Amino acid sequence: MALVQCKECGKEVSTSATVCPHCGVPNPAIFEQCTVRVHRKAKFLGFAVPMDVFVDNRKVGTLLNEESISFEVDPGYRTITVRAFSYPTKEKTFKLVEGKQYTIHTYLELVWIVIE
Numbered sequence: 512m513a514l515v516q517c518k519e520c521g522k523e524v525s526t527s528a529t530v531c532p533h534c535g536v537p538n539p540a541i542f543e544q545c546t547v548r549v550h551r552k553a554k555f556l557g558f559a560v561p562m563d564v565f566v567d568n569r570k571v572g573t574l575l576n577e578e579s580i581s582f583e584v585d586p587g588y589r590t591i592t593v594r595a596f597s598y599p600t601k602e603k604t605f606k607l608v609e610g611k612q613y614t615i616h617t618y619l620e621l622v623w624i625v626i627e
């Protein structure tokens with residue numbers, strides 16, 4: 512029996528649970544995936560430096576200026592990490608709601624992540 516994150520509270524629940532034992536939400540392990548798009552904004556500094564993008568420590572792609580990648584992830588608490596050569600690694604954790612679409616903006620100098 513596998514454990515996944517509850518779609519509401521993010522704590523571990525069984526895939527066969529009908530109610531989350533932590534927060535009480537029904538069907539805590541049944542959900543639609545979220546679509547996440549990560550867009551790297553154009554900035555002058557470091558424009559040629561590739562930026563690797565990770566979700567929960569799994570690499571999902573590499574971006575140059577003005578490039579985007581899209582991917583599907585499970586709802587819940589997902590940590591987006593961006594990493595590029597000598598720039599500081601930056602990461603941020605977002606709570607993603609099932610079935611929703613998100614766009615995350617990032618750029619290199621500040622390695623700043625904005626979700627909208």
Ligand SMILES: [Zn+2]
Pocket residue numbers: 517518519520521522531532533534535536539
């Ligand atoms: Zn829960």
